[in-house]
Amino acid sequence: MIRDTPADDSRKPFLEVKDLHVHFPTDDGLVRAVDGLDFTLERGQTIGIVGESGSGKSVASLAILGLHRRSKAKLSGQILLEGEDLLTVSDSRIRALRGNQMAMVFQDPLSALHPYYTIGNQIVEAYLIHHKAGKQEARKRAIEMLERVGIPNPGRRVDQYPHEFSGGMRQRAMIAMALVNDPKLLIADEPTTALDVTVQAQILELMKDLQKEFGSAIIIITHDLGVVADVADDIIVMYGGKCVEKGTVDEVFYTPQHPYTWGLLASMPRMDKVRRDRLDPIPGNPPSLINLPPGCAFNPRCAHRGEVEGDRCRTEVPELLEAKQGQSARCHIDAARRADIYAQSAGLKT
Amino acid sequence: MLYYIIRRSIAAVLMLAVISVVTFFMFYASPTDPARLTCGKNCTPQSIEANRKALGLDKPVPVQYAAFVKGLFVERIFPDDPAFQKRNPDKVTVCPAPCLGYSPLQTKLVTDIVKERLPVTVSITMGAFVLWMVFGVGFGIVAALKRGTIVDRGLVALALVLYSFPAFFIALLMYNYLSTQWGVLPPPNYVAFSESPTQWFQGMLLPWISLASLFAASYIRLTRAYMLETMGEDYLRTARAKGLNERTVVMKHTLRAALTPIVTVAGLDLGILLAGAAITETVFNFQGLGRAVVSSVQVFDLPVIVALVLVAAFFIVIANLIVDVLYGVIDPRVRLV
Numbered sequence: 001m002i003r004d005t006p007a008d009d010s011r012k013p014f015l016e017v018k019d020l021h022v023h024f025p026t027d028d029g030l031v032r033a034v035d036g037l038d039f040t041l042e043r044g045q046t047i048g049i050v051g052e053s054g055s056g057k058s059v060a061s062l063a064i065l066g067l068h069r070r071s072k073a074k075l076s077g078q079i080l081l082e083g084e085d086l087l088t089v090s091d092s093r094i095r096a097l098r099g100n101q102m103a104m105v106f107q108d109p110l111s112a113l114h115p116y117y118t119i120g121n122q123i124v125e126a127y128l129i130h131h132k133a134g135k136q137e138a139r140k141r142a143i144e145m146l147e148r149v150g151i152p153n154p155g156r157r158v159d160q161y162p163h164e165f166s167g168g169m170r171q172r173a174m175i176a177m178a179l180v181n182d183p184k185l186l187i188a189d190e191p192t193t194a195l196d197v198t199v200q201a202q203i204l205e206l207m208k209d210l211q212k213e214f215g216s217a218i219i220i221i222t223h224d225l226g227v228v229a230d231v232a233d234d235i236i237v238m239y240g241g242k243c244v245e246k247g248t249v250d251e252v253f254y255t256p257q258h259p260y261t262w263g264l265l266a267s268m269p270r271m272d273k274v275r276r277d278r279l280d281p282i283p284g285n286p287p288s289l290i291n292l293p294p295g296c297a298f299n300p301r302c303a304h305r306g307e308v309e310g311d312r313c314r315t316e317v318p319e320l321l322e323a324k325q326g327q328s329a330r331c332h333i334d335a336a337r338r339a340d341i342y343a344q345s346a347g348l349k350t
Numbered sequence: 351m352l353y354y355i356i357r358r359s360i361a362a363v364l365m366l367a368v369i370s371v372v373t374f375f376m377f378y379a380s381p382t383d384p385a386r387l388t389c390g391k392n393c394t395p396q397s398i399e400a401n402r403k404a405l406g407l408d409k410p411v412p413v414q415y416a417a418f419v420k421g422l423f424v425e426r427i428f429p430d431d432p433a434f435q436k437r438n439p440d441k442v443t444v445c446p447a448p449c450l451g452y453s454p455l456q457t458k459l460v461t462d463i464v465k466e467r468l469p470v471t472v473s474i475t476m477g478a479f480v481l482w483m484v485f486g487v488g489f490g491i492v493a494a495l496k497r498g499t500i501v502d503r504g505l506v507a508l509a510l511v512l513y514s515f516p517a518f519f520i521a522l523l524m525y526n527y528l529s530t531q532w533g534v535l536p537p538p539n540y541v542a543f544s545e546s547p548t549q550w551f552q553g554m555l556l557p558w559i560s561l562a563s564l565f566a567a568s569y570i571r572l573t574r575a576y577m578l579e580t581m582g583e584d585y586l587r588t589a590r591a592k593g594l595n596e597r598t599v600v601m602k603h604t605l606r607a608a609l610t611p612i613v614t615v616a617g618l619d620l621g622i623l624l625a626g627a628a629i630t631e632t633v634f635n636f637q638g639l640g641r642a643v644v645s646s647v648q649v650f651d652l653p654v655i656v657a658l659v660l661v662a663a664f665f666i667v668i669a670n671l672i673v674d675v676l677y678g679v680i681d682p683r684v685r686l687v
Contacts, residue, residue: 065591099593106591111584115683116606126592161682177592 012083013040014217015064015185020077022056022063029290033059035241037077038320039234043184046211046218048228048249050264051238052286057221060238061187063087064219065104066094081185100130103178107190109170113162119146120158123177130181145176149206168199172206179210186211187219192227204230225268229253237261240287240297243320247327257329257338260298262345296332304341308332355675362667369663371415373656378411382650388454404429405454418656421449428452450660451653453646460657463642468661470540471638474630475623477554478561483616486566487609490573494608495600497578505570512567521560521633529556538634561630565619573612580608610680614673621669625662 022034034056041047049057062068064079066086079086106112123142146154149172162170192200208231211218220231228235235252237245245258256262263282284301287293293300299313312332322328323335385402402408427435428443435442450460493505528535539553589603626640646654678684
């Protein structure tokens with residue numbers, strides 16, 4: 001469950017992102033890739049960050065790992081991992097956390113794995129950075145991890161190169177590499193995008209199993225609502241660098257609050273609804289992060305702009321307001337009215 | 351792997367055979383009469399014919415070629431005329447296998463010419479190779495790491511300047527200023543390594559530096575380009591995400607990928623240069639293979655031309671083979687089958 005305000009118990013949340021901004025100054029202007037993002041995440045929980053390309057979801061995750069170059073990106077806000085602000089700690093401290101306390105699984109494992117080193121070599125390296133251990137011990141650990149993520153014949157596979165693995169196996173190896181140090185936080189950036197659908201399901205299943213086993217917190221970044229529906233507890237929908245809606249999976253799927261989320265859901269094939277002739281895409285394109293539309297960034301593509309009096313959608317940036325218990329959205333339309341509109345459109349379509 | 355090497359070696363031998371045939375026959379397609387060149391102004395038609403017979407030039411070209419190939423495996427005696435050999439046993443030249451032929455113009459065995467000149471060329475080339483690999487690749491890495499800074503721009507500009515000037519100009523400038531005028535470097539002079547390693551080293555310095563500066567120029571740009579390309583790769587982000595420090599990311603992960611393609615280029619450049627660095631040899635007056643090629647082509651010295659073309663082809667073919675095999679070792683994605 002996402003809390004917008006700190007819980008009244010004194011315990012600090014495991015991961016707390018507060019008002020995160022990531023801006024890139026470029027020759028063409030300031031790119032506001034992430035513009036005010038807040039969320040909290042507890043151990044054993046999974047949060048899904050959903051959005052189109054360029055909505056800022058990957059940039060936010062790289063910021064948590066501290067992988068933005070300070071010369072290129074301007075970061076502000078707070079990222080508190082067990083109370084420690086990752087934006088202000090030293091380089092060596094964040095390096096010690098990176099790969100150890102928090103690890104990342106990247107999209108497209110073929111390009112994310114080094115082509116000239118064996119899988120085992122790369123896992124061993126990840127292990128030895130954070131552990132004082134011998135080569136043999138690290139190798140044993142690598143084989144163990146490969147076995148754990150379901151790679152058959154790990155003793156032989158450990159000495160193979162990434163190009164000798166299939167796509168799904170490569171992603172498993174990538175996950176093994178990320179989990180080799182038992183990280184408390186795992187960030188998966190589009191972990192299934194480059195994979196076949198059947199393999200996708202296996203990988204997601206594997207991540208759920210591993211989470212149960214290791215109790216880690218997972219941030220899963222995807223543009224695929226099906227993926228978050230499968231694994232996430234909470235969802236953040238991002239648009240134009242901002243969170244436009246957040247809530248639990250069930251809330252976001254059954255009572256979506258933001259017109260953008262409606263669009264996303266309508267453009268997704270559903271098994272639980274009567275099939276209509278065609279999917280409804282959201283008209284238009286995602287906005288440029290340099291030149292965001294004034295007011296609500298979604299307003300040029302929003303079909304319900306007329307619901308709001310005056311020109312507020314075009315002049316005033318909406319606040320992220322609680323619409324109902326634990327679920328909030330960034331929209332000028334009155335929450336009750338939104339519920340009506342959604343019920344009506346959903347009713348018409350079924 | 352072994353099968354691959356054997357197969358490639360056979361292909362290399364075939365390639366050399368084809369090259370030798372082509373060189374041989376191309377030479378005879380030219381309008382110049384090689385026998386006419388063997389005597390000076392006071393040639394009579396009789397002496398030309400006598401020379402032609404003595405040199406075996408009266409025989410059909412395929413027969414001459416066969417004699418040449420045979421000489422690579424068994425001893426040859428010049429002139430190839432049993433009657434003459436019987437009459438004047440002291441005037442014949444014995445050419446032990448592998449025999450590359452006999453140059454009537456230089457009255458020398460071609461094998462000896464190659465033996466004399468190869469060490470000169472190898473000395474120049476290998477020394478320059480070490481220099482340009484160290485500095486060219488080194489500066490290329492520095493330029494890439496300092497991309498956009500004054501260091502990067504300076505190195506790229508330097509490379510452009512060095513690369514733009516003709517080789518002889520750079521060599522002459524260095525000769526004139528570094529050695530003759532300022533006396534920074536010892537005058538270039540070839541002393542065999544076996545005679546005196548110190549003098550060999552001192553005499554080689556200037557040719558090394560001038561030849562290396564040319565190649566270093568292109569290697570700076572090449573290395574920089576490969577480095578920048580690699581620095582954008584996703585797997586470096588993965589390496590950082592593991593918690594590796596920046597030094598290891600650069601020195602291990604980036605270099606490993608960026609330098610692999612350079613091995614190919616370096617091997618081929620080395621092979622080409624071993625066949626003779628004609629301009630550098632000429633400027634510094636070194637009697638290397640390159641100069642031998644130029645002078646023998648100018649005077650139509652067939653046996654020398656054929657032999658030197660073969661030596662050149664040999665180095666290039668071998669360099670190619672080594673590069674291919676090496677690539678299979680350093681890039682696991684390349685399968686040698």
